[in-house]
Amino acid sequence: GQSLEQPSEVTAVEGAIVQINCTYQTSGFYGLSWYQQHDGGAPTFLSYNALDGLEETGRFSSFLSRSDSYGYLLLQELQMKDSASYFCAVRDRGTGFQKLVFGTGTRLLVSP
Amino acid sequence: DSGVTQTPKHLITATGQRVTLRCSPRSGDLSVYWYQQSLDQGLQFLIQYYNGEERAKGNILERFSAQQFPDLHSELNLSSLELGDSALYFCASSVERGRAYNEQFFGPGTRLTVL
DSSP states (O other), X not given: OOEEEOOSEEEEETTOOEEEEEEEEOSSEEEEXXXXXXXXXXXXXXXXXXXXXXXXXXXXXXXXXXTTTEEXXXXXXXXXXXXXXXXXEEEEOSSSTTOEEEOOOEEEEEEO | OOSOEEEOSEEEEOXXXXXXXXXXOOTTXXXXXXXXXXTTOOEEEEEEEETTEEEEEOSOOTTEEXXXXXXXXXXXXXXXXXXXXXXXXXXXXXXXOTTSOOOOEEXXXXXXXXX
């Protein structure tokens, strides 16, 4: 089976940097994704890491260490609109390559 | 707007009833995924269809079933509904080209309330 662990909540102030960690256990690993979900909204894709290292996309970066079964999402220059839930998801090596197993999410609260 | 549409947006029904949720994927996407999200919970993968055929199954209850039609839209059928089935149900689609990763685009969801 698969399991993912994330902190349930993180708070930060505008302009700060925050890191959301994700550790995972899976029998077959293809990659780690991050999705953002605002309250009442649909999840939207942020990033994907298949190889070790850092991927940067604007203010957001995502890191993966396959040997440690660990990844994180780094959000810089925080804005109020970044207040949302962030989910890591493992791309599972099952019968369907694109099957994603999601963590329970980290609620990020950005204050002025 | 992700390009994925779901109907209805809200559904209120009683225990024991049966409902059908509908999803139309983005133009060109062959894969459709269904997820359940209960209050303050993560997304639970239910089932995936690819070009009309079931591709992967998650923790989908036997009371639930799904199908993907030739025009690629998909329906999720929930029967003998229980209070615990109240949740947000999301559909997502992706183009899925072989082993390469394709991001999933989520629809706006259907909020099901079972009374």
